[in-house]
Amino acid sequence: MAVNQRSAEELTTLIHRLQRQLRCIAQKIDDPQGPGTAMQGVMRVIGDHGEIRATELAEKLGIGTAGLSRHLSELVAMGYVSRRPHPGDGRAHLVSLTTAGTQAVAEEMRRRGAVLQHMLEDWTEEEARSASESLTRLTDTLQTSIRAMKPGTHQMPIPAGEDAK
Template sequence: MAIDAERGGQLVLDLTRVVKLLRAVNISVPRFDDAVEASAHPLMFALHDGPARVTDLAARVHTDVSVVSRQVSQLETRGLITKVPDPDDGRANLVTLTPAGTELVTRVFDRSGEWMARLLEDWTPDQTDTFSSNLGRLADSLHTELRTLTTAEENR
């Protein structure tokens, strides 16, 4: 059975609060690398899934290509990523993590996991698993909605 608009509205308020709190925490925590903005972490996590073109990376992290290009340049200067020729198209490049980039992603992931474990220390494993499952379902629904919206926009 579907939820009503009142419950939906309360969820929007709760999610807005969570997003704002996550942003505030993100601003306040020490950086893992002084030269790497926290906003570049999703890009690096996406590269951990495998090399990709800049346009594909932008789609993976739901960010504008110009923003991803700027982040790629900064991360390349830091020696955390490199560009390699695309074996399927010699005119294009793939972006990939360097060993230093892979080490940073591992460190960020491990420390973030430790932080989340401390944050949820009074949650049971079952509560955490249920939350994680539901969060994944929400992400899937948002992804479907985004595809629907972008398809509708392209058809105008």
């Protein structure tokens, strides 16, 4: 049975609340000398994918190329990211983490993990794993649905078995 409208709205509200709480945590624990939360997100995606085209990175982050360009310029200046021309396409650039960038991402993950571990001290390991599995499934489902959207539109494809109105 499909999710009903009320449950979908409640889940949307809960996701927004979770995002706000994560932002609050990040603001309290971010290193003022290091890259900010947005740039750390850029670095994590680069770290997950290795060397990647800047345009593909912007797509994965869901941001415009102009905004990404600003982040990348700062990260290159800080020594966390390297950028080079794409050998097969002179208009494109490939970006990757430097050794310092890889170390910064790993350190930040350890730091954030320790904070979250402390905050979840009254949770069991099973509860944490269950939450992780649910969030993974939700993220994967949303990502699949987003990829199925027609480019340049905000319309979702019509689910199987339903007629267009």
